Amino acid sequence: SSERSPRELREKLDRLGIQADASHFYTSALATASFLASQRPNGSAYVIGEAGLINALYDAGFSTNEVNPNYVVVGETHSYSYEKIEKAINLVRAGARLIGTNPDLTDSMGKDVVPGTGSLIAPIELATGKKAYFLGKPNPLMMRHARKMLGCSREETAIVGDRMETDIIAGIHSEIDTVLVLSGVTSREDLKKYPYQPLYILSGVGDISE
Known part of the structure; x- marks a missing residue:
């Protein structure tokens, strides 16, 4: 998610009784900011x-710029208009590069x-003829940066998620173990339509400890 900061995500887990340091969160917003800072x-x-x-960008x-920015960046938002x-659209037509935090069509x-970021950014792509570059899953850059930040090797890492098109394919592209949980948008029946499969399938994240 690009909406919440690592601190907000940590507080959310705290309320669920899960202890985690804010430094252990790597969001699509952080991945986007890191990439753009390296480019420009x-x-x-x-x-x-x-x-x-x-x-994350700050x-x-x-800096934010509504006149002649280097980039137009779109993420999850409730203030779309x-x-x-x-x-x-007009900034992209004038030369700004179009960036999306993640390609999910729904949330x-x-x-x-x-609507997810993929749906929010689609009208801009259609009106400009420009394709957005997405930094979140399944972009392998995000996975590499996250592993580097945590100091983990591929062998020590697994990606857990409920979306075949982003979570599981991200793990496959990054050559790390994949765990699909059936508590979200993907059912066991849905797996038949994909040419790739997760390494593990669990009912929910609560099964990981077992």
Whole structure:
């Protein structure tokens, strides 16, 4: 998720009774900020996203710019609007590069399905003829940076997720073990339509300790 900061994610786990340090979280917002800072140090961006993404970009040395930014960056957000799409389209047409935090078309909020970054960025792609570059899963860059940050080898790492198109394929592309949990968007029946398969299949994350 690009919406929340590592601190917010840590607090969420704390409420669930799970202890984790904020330094153990690596979000698509952090992956996006790290990549852009390596490509264009002290660059600028027009951002459609929430505080987790905006703060990650600030911390990486980026400034916000609504006139002539180097990049248009789109992440998960609840403040999407026609005006923001229009501005993003014209900035990309003027030369700004189009970046997405992750390509998921949908996300879940309780029992409801909500648009993901892939759906939010699609109108900008269609109107400009430019394809966005996504930094989150399944981009192997994110997986390499996360392993480097945690000091883990491929053999010590596994990716756990509920999406075949992002979580599991990210692990396959990064050559790390994959664990699909059936507590999210993918069912066992869905697996038949994919040419690739996870290494392990569990009912939920609670089964990992077993």
